Amino acid sequence: MIRFVLRAGLTGLALWVVTKLVSGVEFVGGDSTVQRVGIIFVVAVIFGLVNAIVKPVVQLISLPLYVLTLGLFHIVVNAAMLMLTSRITESTTHWGLYIDHFWWTAIWASIVLSVVSWVLSLVIPD
Numbered sequence: 001m002i003r004f005v006l007r008a009g010l011t012g013l014a015l016w017v018v019t020k021l022v023s024g025v026e027f028v029g030g031d032s033t034v035q036r037v038g039i040i041f042v043v044a045v046i047f048g049l050v051n052a053i054v055k056p057v058v059q060l061i062s063l064p065l066y067v068l069t070l071g072l073f074h075i076v077v078n079a080a081m082l083m084l085t086s087r088i089t090e091s092t093t094h095w096g097l098y099i100d101h102f103w104w105t106a107i108w109a110s111i112v113l114s115v116v117s118w119v120l121s122l123v124i125p126d
Contacts, residue, residue, distance in 0.1 A: 012023045012037075012044035012122065013014050014116040015097065017076050024105035029095025056079055078114065079106035 019025050027043065030036035058077055059066070065073040082099060083106050089096020100105050 006124075007042045008041060008048060008122065010120050011048060012040040014084070014113055014120055015044055016040055017116045018109050018112050019087055022105065022109045024100040025109045026098050027096070028090060028098045029093075039095055043085065043089055046088055046096075047081070050085050050088070052080050055086065075107060075110050076116075078110035082113070093101050 016027075020028055027036065030039045034117045055077065058080065062073060064078065079102060082097070083102055086099045091097055099109065114117055
């Protein structure tokens with residue numbers, strides 16, 4: 001349980017860094033700092049669920065595109081997972097992650113999220 005909370009917290013921290021570095025990506029909702037942190041944590045959990053459930057199916061279906069682009073299609077799949085998380089949180093609850101465009105906002109957010117998550121995994125070991 002502690003590992004799950006730590007992983008969700010790190011994902012939330014990475015998503016927060018993305019909102020600070022990429023224009024067009026932001027968290028919507030929450031009046032106070034505590035509410036904002038709660039929203040970031042819930043969005044991180046939803047993003048983790050999307051990555052655990054939907055992403056393997058999408059990767060399997062798009063395997064020829066992975067081979068054709070030598071793995072660069074992974075960026076597009078990650079951006080699609082971010083957009084799906086945005087749509088789930090924003091359309092069902094009116095708070096959560098907001099991304100204004102897929103091209104180029106979600107693509108840049110995907111790249112920054114990958115780099116920040118990698119750096120955080122180096123700083124905080126398993």
